[in-house]
Amino acid sequence: MANSTDAxxxxxxxxxxxxxxxxxxxxxxxxxxxxxxxxxxxxxxxERDLGPLAGMIIAHKDIFCTRDVLTTCGSRMxxxxxxxxxxxxxxxxxxAGLISLGKTNMDEFAMGSSTExxxxxxxxxxxxxxxxxxxxxxxSAVAVAAGLVTAATASDTGGSIRQPxxxxxxxxxxxxxGRVSRHxxxxxxxxxxxxxxxxxxxxxxxxxxxxxxxxxxxDSTCDPAPRQSLITQLDAGIQDLxxxxxxxxxxxxxxxxxxxxxxxxxxxxxxxxKLRDVELPNLAYGVPTYxxxxxxxxSANLARYDGIRYGHSCQNPKSLIDLVERSRxxxxxxxxxxxxxxGTYTLAMGYYEAFYQEAQRVRRLIRDDFxxxxxxxxxxxxxxxxxxxxxxxxMVRDPVAMYNQNxxxxxxxxxxxxxxxxxxxxxxxxxxxxxxxxPRNQDARLARLGHAAQIAFDWHLAHPDLxxxxxxxxxxITSGESS
Amino acid sequence: MNWETVIGLEVHVQLATExxxxxxxxxxxxxxxxxxxxxxxxxxxxxxxxxxxxxxxLAIRFGLAVGAEIARETSFDRKHYFYPxxxxxxxxxxxxxxxxxxxxxxxxxxxGLDRDITIVRAHLEEDxxxxxxxxxxxxxxxxxxRAGAPLLxxxxxxxxxxxxxAGACLRAIHRLVRYLQISDANMEEGSLRCxxxxxxxxxxxxxxxxxxxxxxxxxxRFMERALxxxxxxxxTVLENGGSIDRETRLYDPERDETRPTRTKEQLDDYRYFADxxxxxxxxxxxxxxxxxxxxxxxxxxxTLRYRRELGLTDSTISYLLDDPAAMEYxxxxxxxxxxxxxxxxxxxxxxxxxxxxxxxxxNQAPMDPRCLxxxxxxxxxxxxxxxxxxxxxxxxxxxxxxxxxxxxxxGLRQLHDNETLTTLVADTIARHSExxxxxQAGKKKVFxxxxxxxxxxxxxxxxxxxxxxxxxxxxxxx
Numbered sequence: 001m002a003n004s005t006d007a008x009x010x011x012x013x014x015x016x017x018x019x020x021x022x023x024x025x026x027x028x029x030x031x032x033x034x035x036x037x038x039x040x041x042x043x044x045x046x047e048r049d050l051g052p053l054a055g056m057i058i059a060h061k062d063i064f065c066t067r068d069v070l071t072t073c074g075s076r077m078x079x080x081x082x083x084x085x086x087x088x089x090x091x092x093x094x095x096a097g098l099i100s101l102g103k104t105n106m107d108e109f110a111m112g113s114s115t116e117x118x119x120x121x122x123x124x125x126x127x128x129x130x131x132x133x134x135x136x137x138x139x140s141a142v143a144v145a146a147g148l149v150t151a152a153t154a155s156d157t158g159g160s161i162r163q164p165x166x167x168x169x170x171x172x173x174x175x176x177x178g179r180v181s182r183h184x185x186x187x188x189x190x191x192x193x194x195x196x197x198x199x200x201x202x203x204x205x206x207x208x209x210x211x212x213x214x215x216x217x218x219d220s221t222c223d224p225a226p227r228q229s230l231i232t233q234l235d236a237g238i239q240d241l242x243x244x245x246x247x248x249x250x251x252x253x254x255x256x257x258x259x260x261x262x263x264x265x266x267x268x269x270x271x272x273x274k275l276r277d278v279e280l281p282n283l284a285y286g287v288p289t290y291x292x293x294x295x296x297x298x299s300a301n302l303a304r305y306d307g308i309r310y311g312h313s314c315q316n317p318k319s320l321i322d323l324v325e326r327s328r329x330x331x332x333x334x335x336x337x338x339x340x341x342x343g344t345y346t347l348a349m350g351y352y353e354a355f356y357q358e359a360q361r362v363r364r365l366i367r368d369d370f371x372x373x374x375x376x377x378x379x380x381x382x383x384x385x386x387x388x389x390x391x392x393x394x395m396v397r398d399p400v401a402m403y404n405q406n407x408x409x410x411x412x413x414x415x416x417x418x419x420x421x422x423x424x425x426x427x428x429x430x431x432x433x434x435x436x437x438x439p440r441n442q443d444a445r446l447a448r449l450g451h452a453a454q455i456a457f458d459w460h461l462a463h464p465d466l467x468x469x470x471x472x473x474x475x476x477i478t479s480g481e482s483s
Numbered sequence: 484m485n486w487e488t489v490i491g492l493e494v495h496v497q498l499a500t501e502x503x504x505x506x507x508x509x510x511x512x513x514x515x516x517x518x519x520x521x522x523x524x525x526x527x528x529x530x531x532x533x534x535x536x537x538x539x540x541l542a543i544r545f546g547l548a549v550g551a552e553i554a555r556e557t558s559f560d561r562k563h564y565f566y567p568x569x570x571x572x573x574x575x576x577x578x579x580x581x582x583x584x585x586x587x588x589x590x591x592x593x594x595g596l597d598r599d600i601t602i603v604r605a606h607l608e609e610d611x612x613x614x615x616x617x618x619x620x621x622x623x624x625x626x627x628x629r630a631g632a633p634l635l636x637x638x639x640x641x642x643x644x645x646x647x648x649a650g651a652c653l654r655a656i657h658r659l660v661r662y663l664q665i666s667d668a669n670m671e672e673g674s675l676r677c678x679x680x681x682x683x684x685x686x687x688x689x690x691x692x693x694x695x696x697x698x699x700x701x702x703x704r705f706m707e708r709a710l711x712x713x714x715x716x717x718x719t720v721l722e723n724g725g726s727i728d729r730e731t732r733l734y735d736p737e738r739d740e741t742r743p744t745r746t747k748e749q750l751d752d753y754r755y756f757a758d759x760x761x762x763x764x765x766x767x768x769x770x771x772x773x774x775x776x777x778x779x780x781x782x783x784x785x786t787l788r789y790r791r792e793l794g795l796t797d798s799t800i801s802y803l804l805d806d807p808a809a810m811e812y813x814x815x816x817x818x819x820x821x822x823x824x825x826x827x828x829x830x831x832x833x834x835x836x837x838x839x840x841x842x843x844x845x846n847q848a849p850m851d852p853r854c855l856x857x858x859x860x861x862x863x864x865x866x867x868x869x870x871x872x873x874x875x876x877x878x879x880x881x882x883x884x885x886x887x888x889x890x891x892x893x894g895l896r897q898l899h900d901n902e903t904l905t906t907l908v909a910d911t912i913a914r915h916s917e918x919x920x921x922x923q924a925g926k927k928k929v930f931x932x933x934x935x936x937x938x939x940x941x942x943x944x945x946x947x948x949x950x951x952x953x954x955x956x957x958x959x960x961x
Binding site for chain 2: 064065071073078081083084085087182183184185186187189190191217218219220221296297300302303304306308309310320324344347348349352356
C-alpha cells in the first residue's frame with residue numbers, strides 16, 4: 001500500500017530516475033515534475049484517508065486528455081494540443097490521490113505495435129535498448145518495467161496494453177469493453193478501444209481498475225451497470241477454473257516460446273486449474289478482420305484533424321483545400337496515413353460490402369466462437385505474442401508482419417472480452433507473456449487467476465538491469481561523407 | 484409536348500430543445516459567435532456524443548402526428564465529408580434505422596382540395612455550423628454555435644406536381660411542426676430550411692426524369708420562384724434535345740435564377756457506417772403511448788371543429804392554426820364564454836394591432852383571455868355597444884384591470900332595460916304625432932328622427948337594436 005507521508009520523497013526519487021534513464025528509454029513525452037511534487041506535498045499534508053491508492057506514483061499514456069498538460073497522442077498533429085478537460089480515467093485517478101509524473105510515449109494515435117511510429121522517436125526496451133518494447137503503449141510499459149512509475153494507464157485497441165506488457169515483463173489488463181469510460185481517451189477505433197492498466201502485478205492493476213472503471217454518462221458505450229470490484233475476490237484461488245487452450249491456433253509457435261507457454265500451463269495445473277483443448281475456428285481471421293474495422297473507424301475518427309480549430313496547422317495556406325491537405329500531410333506520420341487510406345477504401349462505395357460489412361460478419365463469428373467455447377471453459381489461455389521483443393527497425397518496412405504481432409490479442413477487442421497478460425517464464429532471457437481471456441464482465445475471474453499465478457510463481461519478479469540501460473549508447477553512425 | 488413537373492421536398496426542422504442533439508450546449512438563437520459550442524461541438528479529441536432524449540420525443544411526436552410507424556430500434560450513422568463547418572469531418576445522422584417511417588400529411592392544395600402527401604421518412608441529425616463569407620475580407624468566418632443543433636429531416640415522396648403544390652406542402656409542414664410545438668420553424672432564423680428535388684417528364688410517362696436538387700430556399704416565395712425557374716430550365720433544355728445533369732444548384736434570389744454549386748466530378752460518397760459511439764435505441768410501447776396521449780387534437784379534426792361547431796371561416800382558421808399561441812389564447816377566450824367569431828375578430832384585429840405596435844407576443848397581451856371573454860359577453864348581451872367596447876378595450880390595453888372597473892369609471896352603460904326603453908319610446912311617439920303620421924304615410928326616413936330623439940334622451944346610451952325593435956313595434960301598432 002502506498003504511504004502518503006513520504007510521497008514527496010518518493011516522487012523526487014522517481015524524477016531523478018527518469019532523468020537518469022529516460023534519455024535512453026524515451027518512455028515519457030511530457031514529465032510534469034512541478035505538478036507532481038506539488039501534488040505529493042499536498043498529499044503528505046492531507047489528513048484524510050483517501051484509500052489504498054493515495055500516493056501511488058503513476059503516469060498516463062499520452063492518449064488520455066489531461067487538463068492544462070499537453071496531450072499529443074505521439075503525433076505532430078497534436079504536438080501543440082492542450083485539452084481544456086480531463087479524461088474520466090484521469091480525473092478519477094486524481095480524486096483517488098494518485099500522483100502522475102507525466103504522459104508516456106506511444107505509437108502515433110495508438111496505431112502500431114512497437115512505439116516506433118511516435119513523432120517523438122521510439123521508446124526502448126529496458127531489457128535491451130536495441131529492442132522495441134512493443135506498442136502502442138510502449139511508453140507506459142517501459143516506465144513501469146524500469147521502475148520509473150509503479151503503474152501506468154494505457155489503452156488497448158488490438159493488443160496495445162497486453163503486447164507491450166508482455167514484451168517488457170510486466171502485467172497488462174484490458175477490461176471488458178464498456179467498463180472503462182472512453183471520455184477523454186482520444187479515439188482510434190471506437191468499438192475496439194478500451195482503457196486499462198500496466199503494472200508490476202495483478203493486485204495493483206485490480207486496484208487501479210476498480211478506481212477508474214464504472215458508469216460514466218459522458219460515454220454512451222460505457223456500461224451503466226454498477227461497478228464490480230476486481231479486488232474483492234482476488235484471493236479466492238483457481239481450483240474451480242477450467243482453462244481452454246486453442247491448440248489449433250498455436251501450431252506455428254516457435255519452439256522456445258511454446259516451451260515457455262507449456263511451462264506456464266503446467267504451473268496453473270499445479271494450482272488446481274483444469275486444462276482442455278478448444279476450437280475457435282474463425283479466430284484465424286482475427287488480424288485482417290481487426291485491420292479492416294480498426295482502419296475504417298480510424299479514418300472517421302481522424303477526419304476531425306484539419307488544422308482549422310486546434311492542432312497542427314500548415315503555414316500560409318493558399319486555400320481551404322490547401323490548408324486541410326497540407327495540415328494533414330504534415331501532421332500525420334506514414335502509418336497513420338496508411339490506415340486512414342485503407343479505412344477510407346474499405347468504407348467506399350463499391351467496397352463497403354466486400355470489406356467493412358464482411359469484416360463485421362466475421363467479427364460476429366469470432367464472438368460466437370468464444371460464446372460456444374465459454375459454455376465449457378471459464379478462461380482461454382494463449383501466449384500474448386508470437387515471439388519476445390524484436391529489434392527496433394526490424395519490422396517498420398513490413399506493416400503486415402507488424403500487424404501479425406497482434407495475432408493473439410485482437411480477438412479480445414473484436415469480441416469485447418476482458419484480457420490479461422502476465423509474465424510467463426522468459427524466452428532467451430527476454431520477457432514473454434501469458435494471456436488469459438474471459439467472457440464479458442468476468443474481469444474478476446481473470447484477476448483472480450493472474451493473482452494466483454503471481455502468488456505461486458515468480459515469473460513477474462524479474463527486473464531488467466537498469467545500470468545497463470543507463471550505460472547504453474546508441475550504435476555509432478559512421479558517416480560516409482567527408483565534412 | 485406536355486410536361487409534368489415532379490417535386491419532392493427535404494425539410495430540415497430545428498427541434499425546440501434547450502440543448503444540442505449530442506451535447507449540453509445551448510441552442511438559443513442569436514448568441515455571439517462561438518459562445519455556444521462546447522468541446523464536443525468543436526470536435527475536440529476524446530469527446531463523445533450523448534443523445535438528447537427530448538429530441539427523440541419531439542421526433543416521435545411528429546411521427547405519430549403523421550400516422551407514421553415509429554422505429555422499434557433506431558440507430559445513428561456517420562455521414563462523412565470535409566467542410567470547415569462540420570467539425571468532426573462527419574455528421575451524425577440516421578440512414579439504416581430512421582426514427583420515423585412512412586406517414587401522410589394532409590395538405591390544402593392551391594386548387595382548394597386537400598391532398599395526402601406521403602412522408603417517406605423523418606430522421607434525426609445534427610446541424611453543421613455556419614460559414615459566413617461577407618464578414619472578413621478574403622476569408623470565411625466560422626460560427627459553430629449551430630454545430631450540433633438537433634434537426635429533424637422530413638422527406639416527402641415526389642408527390643408534388645407544381646411549385647405551388649410545393650409551397651402548399653411546405654406551409655403545411657410549417658404549420659404542423661409549430662402546432663405540435665416541436666419547432667419554432669422560423670425561416671428567417673433558419674429553424675426551418677427546405678431543399679427541393681425537381682424533375683420533369685413527358686405527361687403520361689411513368690419513369691422519372693433526371694432530378695436536380697435546389698438548396699438555399701429560405702422563404703416560401705423564393706422556393707416557388709426557384710422551382711418555377713428550374714422547371715422552365717429543364718423543359719427548355721429537354722425540348723432543345725439536351726439532357727439534364729444530376730446536380731445540386733443554389734437559388735440566387737437577386738438574379739432569380741439557379742446555378743450549380745461548385746462542380747462535383749463524382750457523386751458524393753458519404754461512406755456511411757453505424758456510429759460506434761452511440762448504441763441503438765430501443766423504443767418501448769409505453770413511451771409511444773405516453774407521447775400519443777400527450778398529442779394535441781389532430782389538425783384536421785380541429786379544422787373541422789372550428790369550421791362546423793364554431794362557425795369560423797377558413798381564413799380565420801388558417802390564422803389560428805399558424806399561430807399556436809394565438810390559438811391557445813382563442814381557445815381560452817371561448818372557454819370563458821366569449822363567442823368564437825367575435826373572439827377571433829378581436830384577436831386578429833385590435834389585439835393583433837396592439838401586439839404589433841408594442842412588439843410583443845400574445846403571451847404578453849395586456850389583457851388575459853378571461854377579460855376579453857367578458858368584454859365580448861357584454862357586447863353580446865347588449866350591455867355595451869360596439870363603440871363602447873372599443874373604449875373599454877383601449878383602457879384594458881393601457882393597464883385597466885377588468886371590464887367592470889372601466890365601465891364604472893367611465894360611466895358606460897348601454898341602456899337596454901326593456902321596460903325603461905319601452906316607456907321612453909312610447910313617450911317619444913306620443914309627443915311627436917306629426918312625425919308618426921309622416922312615417923305611416925310612407926316617409927320611412929322619419930324613423931331616424933325618432934331614433935335620434937331617443938338617443939338624445941338617453942345621452943347616446945340606448946341599445947340601438949332594442950330601440951329599433953321597440954320603435955318598429957310601436958309605430959306599426961299605431
